[in-house]
Amino acid sequence: MALKISFLPYKIPSFPGSQDRSHRVSMASTLRSPPTENIKKPFTPPREVHVQVTHSMPPEKREIFDSLHNWAEENILIHLKPVEKCWQPTDFLPDPASDGFHDQVEELRERCREIPDEYFVVLVGDMITEEALPTYQTMINTLDGVRDETGASLTPWAIWNRAWTAEENRHGDLLNKYLYLSGRVDMRQIEKTIQYLIGSGMDPRTENNPYLGFIYTSFQERATFVSHGNTARHAKTHGDSKLAQICGTIAADEKRHETAYTKIVEKLFETDPDGTVLSLADMMRKKISMPAHLMYDGVDDNLFEHFSAVAQRLGVYTAKDYADILEFLVGRWEVEKLTGLSGEGNKAQDYVCGLPARIRRLEERAHARAKEVAPVPCSWIFGREIKI
Numbered sequence: 208m209a210l211k212i213s214f215l216p217y218k219i220p221s222f223p224g225s226q227d228r229s230h231r232v233s234m235a236s237t238l239r240s241p242p243t244e245n246i247k248k249p250f251t252p253p254r255e256v257h258v259q260v261t262h263s264m265p266p267e268k269r270e271i272f273d274s275l276h277n278w279a280e281e282n283i284l285i286h287l288k289p290v291e292k293c294w295q296p297t298d299f300l301p302d303p304a305s306d307g308f309h310d311q312v313e314e315l316r317e318r319c320r321e322i323p324d325e326y327f328v329v330l331v332g333d334m335i336t337e338e339a340l341p342t343y344q345t346m347i348n349t350l351d352g353v354r355d356e357t358g359a360s361l362t363p364w365a366i367w368n369r370a371w372t373a374e375e376n377r378h379g380d381l382l383n384k385y386l387y388l389s390g391r392v393d394m395r396q397i398e399k400t401i402q403y404l405i406g407s408g409m410d411p412r413t414e415n416n417p418y419l420g421f422i423y424t425s426f427q428e429r430a431t432f433v434s435h436g437n438t439a440r441h442a443k444t445h446g447d448s449k450l451a452q453i454c455g456t457i458a459a460d461e462k463r464h465e466t467a468y469t470k471i472v473e474k475l476f477e478t479d480p481d482g483t484v485l486s487l488a489d490m491m492r493k494k495i496s497m498p499a500h501l502m503y504d505g506v507d508d509n510l511f512e513h514f515s516a517v518a519q520r521l522g523v524y525t526a527k528d529y530a531d532i533l534e535f536l537v538g539r540w541e542v543e544k545l546t547g548l549s550g551e552g553n554k555a556q557d558y559v560c561g562l563p564a565r566i567r568r569l570e571e572r573a574h575a576r577a578k579e580v581a582p583v584p585c586s587w588i589f590g591r592e593i594k595i
């Protein structure tokens with residue numbers, strides 16, 4: 208049965224009165240008033256984004272990040288891998304310079320022949336998410352106190368951001384080349400989706416605030432670790448062990464990134480427990496939107512919801528995973544054990560510690576109310592229909 212889960216982990220940002228607007232009639236990035244015309248402005252997100260809050264970290268807290276330079280050098284940069292020791296996409300793909308190239312491509316196509324369309328839809332969505340990397344580097348460079356001020360800044364924060372981006376760049380590259388060679392998907396539609404997505408950006412609501420930003424990246428790295436790990440598992444079940452290896456290798460990178468980002472937030476909890484728990488509660492109240500939530504292919508106004516619903520149905524990334532990730536992070540940062548908090552801090556602590564159970568309850572109720580939904584066509588697989 209196809210399920211419609213109302214508490215989707217990839218919740219699209221919502222604003223009163225705007226949910227039903229088509230991308231063709233909404234627009235503008237910071238609208239407070241309704242759109243004046245029924246015309247979509249080019250190169251704007253496919254939905255209104257939230258009213259933007261900027262620079263919400265009090266200026267004096269910037270000093271915390273300045274004082275952590277030595278710490279970050281010794282504790283964060285160690286989680287980067289030297290380029291010479293890193294895998295590269297070509298390590299997992301047919302070698303175009305070898306005589307056996309055509310045979311290797313044929314073998315790749317043979318291996319994935321039994322994989323169902325819906326799996327490919329999820330893999331494509333994951334690949335598109337990775338391919339919007341310019342947006343994520345931009346997002347991290349919006350954060351006060353840790354941004355790369357010059358493009359070649361020598362602060363450990365900037366070094367991390369550039370090298371992290373360079374590591375991540377291999378993920379989309381590898382998945383893109385694999386999918387291209389598989390012949391199973393409509394690459395032109397996928398390429399259009401990537402162009403739309405990078406043009407639209409993202410709306411993580413991190414407010415130039417590195418507390419919020421690093422909580423967001425901690426959550427996201429774990430979410431991608433979970434999701435790539437699950438696509439690896441499914442590929443193996445469908446008989447493509449090479450694809451399983453590809454997804455598993457990417458998942459291992461995400462795990463290493465998660466370790467680095469969660470260490471930064473752990474340090475913030477140690478330095479400023481009240482400010483950090485308030486930030487965690489703030490991000491969770493706003494809900495962690497997935498990085499590719501503004502995706503659009505020129506056809507489907509609800510593309511992201513459809514991709515998310517398939518990922519949920521296949522068990523690649525689910526509402527339960529969302530609750531599990533939060534529970535993991537709350538445990539990792541020992542939020543329950545925090546003491547000496549302000550009144551607001553205590554409330555924030557109670558809220559985040561009780562939230563995983565609350566999300567699970569909501570999800571169970573949504574599951575019980577779920578109705579069968581008609582299949583939808585998906586441009587990424589030549590308009591064939593997928594169950595959602």
Ligand SMILES: [Fe+2]
Nearest residue numbers: 337375378431
């Ligand atoms: Fe990645």
Ligand SMILES: [Fe+2]
Nearest residue numbers: 428460461464
């Ligand atoms: Fe990552």
